[in-house]
Amino acid sequence: EPEVTQTPSHQVTQMGQEVILRCVPISNHLYFYWYRQILGQKVEFLVSFYNNEISEKSEIFDDQFSVERPDGSNFTLKIRSTKLEDSAMYFCASSERGPQPQHFGDGTRLSIL
């Protein structure tokens, strides 16, 4: 069964540095998403991406964040000037057209020191 894959599984970064989290969505999916889960808290929506542009974003997704689909397979989340409170599990997801479920990767655990 096709899967969403995320790399790295764990990223440790100094505060103020930039990080790029990478995702390979399921190949025939058209919609791509990033969510995050701070330890002990809810899974929160960050951004969705369709047809090479952002289709919606949450209040969390401010100028510190950006997304890109640099080629036909990868989908990346860039976080600039990382802060301690950016420490979380970041999940990538993808879905087909229509009311189909989103399929999630195993996540990248981001630790900001």
Next chain:
Amino acid sequence: AQSVAQPEDQVNVAEGNPLTVKCTYSVSGNPYLFWYVQYPNRGLQFLLKYITGDNLVKGSYGFEAEFNKSQTSFHLKKPSALVSDSALYFCAVRAALSGSARQLTFGSGTQLTVLP
């Protein structure tokens, strides 16, 4: 705004007994509803969805869920629990007529523990 409530942080059930994990939602218009399961150090795994039609939907691993529009609920059920069902369960919602908006809103999760 859409929201999901999972009123129980923890549910314990004996193996072989039926289980229920509760979920209520709030959304404008008709909902699309989903259940996901999360095992330790893994992502969210899709279990089942309600889009339209029969109020009782069946999903993976013997799980089912009942949509109740009047009570705005979508409780997850299984007739006979297994120890391997022990995991964190999330209910999620999005509005059916939301145009390009597909973001899911998740509940806070319910830790299910099935005791041998």
